[in-house]
Structures are given as structure tokens and as C-alpha cells.
Amino acid sequence: MTPTSIPTATVPGARTPADAVVSVQNLHVEFKTPLGKVNALNGVNFDVPRGRVLGIVGESGCGKSVTARAILQIVEKAGTISKGRILFRSQPDAVDLTSLDPQGREMRSIRGKEISMIFQEPMTSLNPVYTIGDQIEEAVRLHQTRDKDEARRRAVEVLRRVGMPNPEQVARTYPHQLSGGMRQRAMIAMALSCTPTLLIADEPTTALDVTTEAQILQLMRDLQAESGMSIMFITHSMGVVAQLCDDVVVMYLGRVVERAPVDDLFYNPKHPYTISLLRSIPRIGVGRGQPLESMKGGVPDPYSTVPGCPFHPRCPSAMKGVCDTVVPIEAPVEGGVDGHGVRCHLYPGCTPLDVAVDTVSEREEEE
Template sequence: MTAPLLTINDMSIIFTSPDEPDIEAVRQVDLTLTPGKTLALVGESGCGKSVTARAVLRLLDRNADIRTGEILFEGEGGKVDIARLKPDSDAMRAIRGAQVSMIFQEPMSSLSPVHTIGDQIDEIIILHERLTPRQARERTIALLDQVGVPGARERANAYPFELSGGLRQRAMIAMALACTPKLLIADEPTTALDVTTQAQILDLLRQLQDDYGMAMLFITHDLGVVAEIADEIAVMYLGDVVEQGDVFDVFRAPRHPYTQALMNSVPRLQRKAERERLSPIKGNVPSPKDRPQGCAFTSRCPFAFEPCADTRPARTSLPGDHVARCHLLTRTRAEAMA
């Protein structure tokens, strides 16, 4: 067994406000990432996926606090608990960008509009690798060429607004890979791209992962992308990881009603009736301010029964490394033993 690169244990993230009660955006999350493997973090918008990812890089808002838990990272200097590091500390800066990098959701808002692509990548290389500007530029051109940017030497002098969406995304990937990180966090990197460019970016990420042997945390709401790129999956709902395991196990036999609802809402070409409607999940994700005391999915779950509203379900182990949080699983097990 390969030792984990990143282990998140019992992590809860609280947002504070002087005028409002504290909001628990992420609730006792447990995740493990292994070198060379991809963990997909999925769920509807507002479920805490990006907050969880940003916590690993300590890029949370000022009013956000990692209240409990640990983020254990096996870095170059040994194991360190990122949750205990200050965001602006030298130790955190040595990890961020060099050992853990992130591809942000929207390149146009993440890249500086007043600096060229090459200058922005050069800066990261000079900061972490201590190369001269000339050496950094040659490294930048090589990276842009590696990620498939045509005319890399000329494109390095281009500004973000001069590039297409696909080329901006490739430039973001080159920037994230500038220092050959051990962990790459990709926050919905294909959401704004057309299907052809999306397929090219996924192929590129898989190839780069094979080349570097890095772990990848892939955040998305597209289950088709998950099936194509992920080894493991964690399903989040209202800050809770409600189900996780091997991607084939979860897709073949989803056990949590929310995961089942997500699977049923995916369009299929093999629908029986020509005009058969999709099966959307009824209702909306509750506000974190109105989080149910028990299971977060209670208000939308068609199988909810008495304990669901009042008691948070425990993690139930299933065959393999498959786990889920649902009272139905414990009830089924109790009925089987009766």
C-alpha cells in the first residue's frame, strides 16, 4: 500500500460574522489522497467543495476558521499539519505553489489582466526555484509547450484577454505545474469549456499525472467527468461527505439517497420513452444557517424517517473501502440481524 500524501481528519470550517451566528460550512470531513491517484469531490453548488480545497492551501477568507481537525501533508520536510500553519507563514508559502498547486475555476478572473502569461509563470519559478529571469523564461516556454500551447515562445508574451478559453486554461495548468507539485487541486477546470476542449484538458491532466506521479483532487459537479478521470469519489452535501469510495463501487451501487439522486439526474441516451423527462432532485440545498440537526439531506430525501431529522447518521462501512452516512444503512443492517 502506498502511504497517503494528504490526510484530512475530522475537519470543520466555521465562518464567523459580528452580526450573525457562526456558520459551519464544512462539517467533520475525512479525506485521503494517494500519490498517482485522483479523488473527485462532487456535489451541487454551495456544498463546500471549493472551501475544502482552499483549506488545504490556507486560502480561506479572513472570517473562516478551521475550527477542528487536521490536514496532514507528507511534504519534502516530513509530515506537517497544514491546519496549524498560519496562512502567511514561511512554512505555508514553501508548500503553496511548490508542493501543492491549484488550478482555479475561472482563469480569466484568476490570471492578472495587466501581466503577460509568461511573466506570471516566471514569477512562481523564480520564487520557488531560485532561477534567473532568463532561466525562468526558458522553463516557462517549455511548460507552455508541454501543456499544448501552440507557438509557446510567442504566447508567453500574450495577455490573458488575447487567448481563448482553452489556451487560458492550459496556461493555468502550466502555472500550477511550474514547480512539479506533489498534489494538484483542480477546481472545476473544464466547466466553462466546450466538450472538445474539455476532453483535451482531461487527457492532458491524465498524461501529466502519469508523468509526474502526483496526486490530484478534482472538484466537479459533472459525473461524466468523474467516471473518466477519477479513481475515488467523495460526495458532498451541505458541507458533509455523505458517501465515498472507489469510483466504480459508488457508481455501480450508490448507497446514499443523495448519490442515487445525482446519478438519476444524469441525462441518458438510452431513455425508454422518446420524451421521458429528467429526474431532478426536488427542492433546494438548505442554507448553512438553517442546517438540519440530523442528516443534511433530510428535507429532500424521499426515504427520510424519524431519526433522520434529529440525529446525524454515523459513517457506515460497506464492502471494500466504500462508506456512507445514512440511517437507512443502519436500519437495514439491524433488520437483517433481527
């Protein structure tokens, strides 16, 4: 018998938006290493809307993949969730995933069935000694049916669903016998085999050529529209975000610095980091013969602690005495669309009230 309900760790009346399948609240993840402690996430907050595609963007090291692994409770051994909650709502009551044993029955019944993940490099995620069909059948038999013939039939069907040519033959092949694009389709098939509520895609098109990337993105969009599932799409590419996502979360150094519907983010960006990311996108016919705009500096060393706003050492608009000492809080954008929030001292509501009063007083004294 496959467990389908979660009798423990439910949070009756938990404060999550009715249209959110996952709500990440004040999430902190730290890693203990021989060189010291690394704070990978420093109070991450965002919701994954039900039936929509949420893009997570940011430079390497900003915490995108750690957030995804924390949701699935597969953070590496050295890492721990030190604070916060991850509320998953598949039933009337929400389940706090951080309170579940990562290897316990409740979490294992969610992982793979309710929440699935497509990893960045399929060749290192697929088992080389088992056929593609065997690996898909394993997930089906674990969560849906123990009948071998039915599991095999479903494996072939899901391969056909993701556009795999000759799915019966592919089910009998090994990962090394497939091209990069076909391996990625096989990974998507495995993730979709149990019809999850949430699909997490961790840069699934990074190693693919542009033609195959376009096919995979269109496939994911078609499957999302067909099944109504939610997708959390992690990427470096703002072009991919524009093509695939409905909402966007921008992360920097373990924090969410801006979140907005995709159109508003592109046409009305607020945070200096978001603006810099958008300006670095190459455009045909614009600035011909001139170097692309780039961001100065680099992501700080993970073992160092940056006081104040983590982006202030690279920010062209940083205010001395504020940005380098006070951590901004998130606030809605004045006059912006619903759901557009920013964490930057340049905007009203982002500076803690007591700090804002002190700053105004100091300026008046100087004048």
C-alpha cells in the first residue's frame, strides 16, 4: 500500500496563500565546513503559485539550488536547515516539510510523487547500469502501482508524452546510448511519471544547444498547460525567464532581493541588481561594436559576512552609512502591480523605521 496522506506534521490553519502550492518562509540553511560556517540562505521568502511557472534567477552561489534541495529535504550532509518553514499545501491543511524526517515515510511519500525535480546534468543523475525504462518504472512502482506490466506501460507512455521518438526502444536503452537532449527528456519523463503537483527544474537546459533548449522549454510549457502543475524553474538566463515564466524571484547571496510578475520585472525593474542583470543581456543591433555592460566586482567569498545590504559593494547607487550597515527589509513597490516586492533602501518601506528616523535626524543635523 502506498501512503497517500500525511497524518503528521500538518499545520492546520497555516498562513499560506490559497493559490500557493509551496510557501517558503524565513528559510535559513547553513553548511559547516573545515574552513568555517557558510550561510547559504539568509531568510528566503517566496511562494510558488499553483498552476504557474515561477522563475528563480541569480548568479552562481546565490542559493537557488540549495533552496530547491531544501524543499525536497535533500540538502547535503554538511548542510542543515537552521530556521524557517517550508509549507506544502496539497491538502486542506499545509505540511511543514522542515519538520519531517528526510528519510521518513511522510517525506518519501511526497518526494517524487507530489514534488519532483529535474537535475542540471542528467548524465550524473541517471543510473548508468539501469535502462531508462527501469528507472522510470521504479518511481511508478514506488508511488502508484506495484504491477510490473502496468508500470512498464506507464513508463513507455510518459516517454511518448515528452516527445521521445520510438519510446518502446528508448525504454530498453541505457543513459549513455542517448544524446544530451534525449537524456534530458528522459529526466523530465521520470519527474512527470507520477504527475507531481510541483516540478522543480534546476537549470535543465544549461548543457544543451539552443535548438534543443528551445524544444525542451516548449515541451515543459506544453506539459504544464496540459496538467496544470506548478513549475519552479531555476536558471541563469533572463531570456529563458521571459519565454517560460509567469513570475520571477531574483536572489543574491542567499536572499530574495526582488520578486514580481515577469512582465513587470522586465519593464519596471527596481533593485539595482535586477537592473544590472537586464542590462547585461545582449540585444541585436543595439550597441553594435561596443562591449556588453557588465557588473563590477564579484560575488563575495562564501565564508565572509557582508554587513548591511549584501549587494552594496557592487551597487552604483549605494548610500554610505545606510546600505553598508543596515539590512533592508522587503516592501511592496509603490504604484507597482500586485505581487511586486523589492528589498532595497532606495525605496520607501525597505529601511527599518528606527533606522530611517535616525538617518533623517543625522541629515538634518548636517544641514
